[in-house]
Amino acid sequence: MRTRLATIGIIAAGAIALTGCDAIPGMGGGEIALDIPEVEAGVISEETMKDVTRILSSDEFEGRMPGTLGEEKTIALLTERFEKAGLKPGNGDSWLQEVPLIEITGKNYAPLTITNGETDLVFDFGSEWVGVTYREEAKTQVANSDLVFVGYGINAPEKGWNDYAGVDVKGKTVVILVNDPDWQTEGLDGPFGGKAMTYYGRWTYKYEEAARQGAAGALIVHDTAPASYGWNVVESSWTGPQAYAQRGDNAPPLTQMNGWVQKDVAREVLKAAGQDLDALSKAAKQKGFEAVPLGMSASTSFESDFRSFTSHNIIGILPGSEAPDEYVLHTAHWDHLGRCTPAPDGDNICNGAVDNATGTAALVALAEAHAKAGPPRRSLVFLAVTAEESGLLGAYYYAANPLYPLAQTVGGINMDAFQVAGPARDVTVVGPGKSQLDRFLDAALKADGRVATPNPKPEAGYYYRSDHFAFAKEGVPMLYIDGGEDLVEGGREAGAKVAADYTENRYHGPKDEYNANWDWSGVMGDLQLFYRIGRSIAMSTSWPNWNEGDEFKGVRDQACAAAEKGC
Numbered sequence: 001m002r003t004r005l006a007t008i009g010i011i012a013a014g015a016i017a018l019t020g021c022d023a024i025p026g027m028g029g030g031e032i033a034l035d036i037p038e039v040e041a042g043v044i045s046e047e048t049m050k051d052v053t054r055i056l057s058s059d060e061f062e063g064r065m066p067g068t069l070g071e072e073k074t075i076a077l078l079t080e081r082f083e084k085a086g087l088k089p090g091n092g093d094s095w096l097q098e099v100p101l102i103e104i105t106g107k108n109y110a111p112l113t114i115t116n117g118e119t120d121l122v123f124d125f126g127s128e129w130v131g132v133t134y135r136e137e138a139k140t141q142v143a144n145s146d147l148v149f150v151g152y153g154i155n156a157p158e159k160g161w162n163d164y165a166g167v168d169v170k171g172k173t174v175v176i177l178v179n180d181p182d183w184q185t186e187g188l189d190g191p192f193g194g195k196a197m198t199y200y201g202r203w204t205y206k207y208e209e210a211a212r213q214g215a216a217g218a219l220i221v222h223d224t225a226p227a228s229y230g231w232n233v234v235e236s237s238w239t240g241p242q243a244y245a246q247r248g249d250n251a252p253p254l255t256q257m258n259g260w261v262q263k264d265v266a267r268e269v270l271k272a273a274g275q276d277l278d279a280l281s282k283a284a285k286q287k288g289f290e291a292v293p294l295g296m297s298a299s300t301s302f303e304s305d306f307r308s309f310t311s312h313n314i315i316g317i318l319p320g321s322e323a324p325d326e327y328v329l330h331t332a333h334w335d336h337l338g339r340c341t342p343a344p345d346g347d348n349i350c351n352g353a354v355d356n357a358t359g360t361a362a363l364v365a366l367a368e369a370h371a372k373a374g375p376p377r378r379s380l381v382f383l384a385v386t387a388e389e390s391g392l393l394g395a396y397y398y399a400a401n402p403l404y405p406l407a408q409t410v411g412g413i414n415m416d417a418f419q420v421a422g423p424a425r426d427v428t429v430v431g432p433g434k435s436q437l438d439r440f441l442d443a444a445l446k447a448d449g450r451v452a453t454p455n456p457k458p459e460a461g462y463y464y465r466s467d468h469f470a471f472a473k474e475g476v477p478m479l480y481i482d483g484g485e486d487l488v489e490g491g492r493e494a495g496a497k498v499a500a501d502y503t504e505n506r507y508h509g510p511k512d513e514y515n516a517n518w519d520w521s522g523v524m525g526d527l528q529l530f531y532r533i534g535r536s537i538a539m540s541t542s543w544p545n546w547n548e549g550d551e552f553k554g555v556r557d558q559a560c561a562a563a564e565k566g567c
Contacts, residue, residue: 034436036443037539042369042531046520049527052081052361056334057353057514064352065338066243066311066387067103074334074360075314078384081364082316086371090315090381091403097313099386099397102306105241106132106140109302112261114147114269116296121272123265125302126341129219130238131259133304141301142257145173145216147294149270151284152177153206153218159191160287164213167291173217173298175266176206179226181285183459191287197461201226204391207258217257217298221266221277228460233508234260236340236350243390245397246308257300272296311335311386313394315403318370320379320538326566327379327404328538329412329476330366330530331395331467332359333388337508347510354502354512359415360384362527369531376538378410385467388416395470407563410537411437411477411544413530414468419483420518421498423525426453426484431463434552435477436544437537444532448525453484456496475556477544479533483526543567 055061055077062070079095089095109125123129133140151163153176161181180201182190192198199205203220210218224230238260261269267277273294283289314334320326336352351357363382370380381404385394399406427445429452432438445452455462463469468478485495506512537544543560545567546553560567 032436034439034544035540035542036440037536038443038447039532039535039539041528042535043372044365044369044524044527044531046524048365048368049358049361049520049523052077052364053353053357054514056357056360057351059349059351061351063338063340063350064334064336065241066101066335066390067307067309068338070338071311071335071386075312078314078334078360078364082314082367082382085316085364085367087316087318087367087382090317090383095314095316097315097398097401097403099311099313099394100246100308101243101311101387101390101393102136102246102308103241103243104133104136105305106302107305110300112298112300114272114296114298116272119272121269123261126235126239128265129259129261130234131257131300131302132238132242133257134244134254135256136306137304139301139303140257142173142217143299144297145171145299147269147273147296147298148172148174149275149280149292149294150174150176151280151289151291152179152181152200153209154181154200155209155213156200161191163284163289163291164209165290167293169210169291170214171216173219174210174213174215175269175294176210176218176220177226177281177284178203178220178223179459183226188458193458196458197464199461199464202461202464207255208252210258211253211255214253215255217259218255219298220260221263222260223263226459228457229503229507231262236337236508237389240340241338243311243387243393245393269296270294311394313386313398314384316367316382318367318375318380318382320377321375322377324379325408327381327409328534329381329383329409329471329478330363330415330534331383331385331412331471332356332363332415333386333394333467334360334384335386335389335394337389340508340510343510350508350510351513353514354420355417355507356388357514358418358420358523362415362418362530365527366531366534370535373535376535377540378538380534380538388467392467392470395467399470399474405563405566406471406474406476407559408566409471409476410567411435411479412468412471413479413481413534414466415530416466416480417482418523418526419498420515420520420523421487421495422519423488423522424484424495425486425488426451427526427529428453428455428482428484430455430480430482433547434550435546437477437479440533440536440544441479441481443536444529447532448529450484450525450529453486456485472552473555475552475559477546477556481526481529483522
């Protein structure tokens with residue numbers, strides 16, 4: 001599941017309006033008539049879910065880091081299970097799509113030293129700050145780089161907002177707040193979607209903009225509430241090997257170093273500069289905020305090892321009976337973090353059982369169910385993508401190099417981390433009201449006697465943090481549905497407690513492990529919903545589009561207008 005969204009160069013392609021995605025209330029997608037066939041319940045194997053999840057998240061798979069033995073084992077397992085389920089290889093005679101990556105591993109980190117020429121503040125790597133480089137350089141050194149506080153680090157001409165106006169940050173290190181200026185708004189109205197995070201609030205945008213401005217370094221101030229995860233997640237995700245897409249010619253600029261600092265570290269630095277973090281944070285929420293040079297400089301250094309390697313997307317297809325050249329996607333990422341920051345007991349394997357062995361197992365279980373029911377009218381594609389945890393790299397690679405034309409891809413469903421705490425009355429829809437796929441969701445919910453709840457944490461920006469986003473940016477309508485929080489036993493209070501416990505104690509840590517005592521009934525209910533949606537789209541004759549006013553509709557319309565067949 002996304003914490004480290006998007007990567008160098010790929011995200012900058014295909015510019016879109018960066019608006020909030022949870023701001024449209026209700027479902028339904030307008031009055032356009034759609035062919036939404038009724039679908040019988042599928043025969044979905046709970047044993048498959050348990051078995052595949054357990055194996056993928058075992059220590060034997062070493063946390064499923066791309067380019068490791070864990071990847072080899074994952075490929076072997078999924079190709080065997082896809083074939084056994086009744087799928088055909090999705091890339092000609094091959095189950096695989098090669099994804100060229102480079103792995104950068106930092107080492108020998110010096111502390112982060114902040115000085116005003118008289119007083120030195122020294123901060124330890126890992127516990128107080130983290131940093132990486134995206135450059136293929138053996139030694140990274142940031143020396144006496146002037147610090148500039150740039151608020152939220154946003155340059156949005158269409159909104160008349162530029163935190164870099166009037167300041168030159170070339171060769172300097174910028175200090176940036178996480179999320180958007182209006183993240184504390186109760187509602188969804190505001191220049192940046194109110195409470196709903198936009199892409200301007202994601203860390204990847206902030207680093208990209210800092211690089212465009214010529215900064216040598218960029219440090220984001222971690223704050224648990226607006227980041228939506230604790231420092232433990234940052235430390236686990238930003239230490240150890242980091243995978244990136246290999247950069248081609250004419251790639252966008254890069255900083256020397258990108259990183260995070262603890263909020264207390266930022267507070268201490270600003271106090272030494274004669275500033276107050278709370279006062280500056282308040283001022284940064286207003287249009288016209290002017291960046292503040294801090295009169296202090298930052299220095300650090302570290303070395304990097306590099307490894308170029310090829311990872312793989314794993315893909316199978318159930319060819320359609322009448323329209324085999326029209327495709328419905330099911331996506332999930334198979335990768336996780338590999339070996340990571342140890343738990344207190346010394347366990348250093350981030351097994352990724354919930355995130356995302358469950359979603360990967362769901363691909364297999366749904367493939368089995370659809371094959372048993374017989375081929376639908378359109379083809380069903382089951383795509384297990386690599387390197388999601390490194391920035392949706394596998395999904396972006398497929399979207400840029402599709403094995404099946406995107407204009408002939410009707411839409412899709414992304415599955416990332418199933419809730420294993422029992423059945424819920426609802427499902428959580430991330431990005432409700434975005435596309436006419438909501439109508440298919442409505443029908444499936446009605447058939448299952450459940451309801452949809454809009455994302456309860458729109459400030460977390462979840463729509464920009466999983467693989468569906470790579471396809472949405474290219475115009476393909478995609479649904480992203482999480483497990484519900486209105487649990488049959490305990491209601492919303494119990495659901496919120498389960499979600500908080502996972503985020504605080506297991507998410508992106510060594511304790512996201514398989515548990516034989518999990519209650520799978522809620523997972524199976526969600527899978528039944530996904531089965532109905534996917535099969536209904538695959539049996540339909542309609543081409544659902546994004547709703548009017550959505551940021552992705554123009555991309556889809558342009559692609560469809562240029563296509564000889566498909567949408």
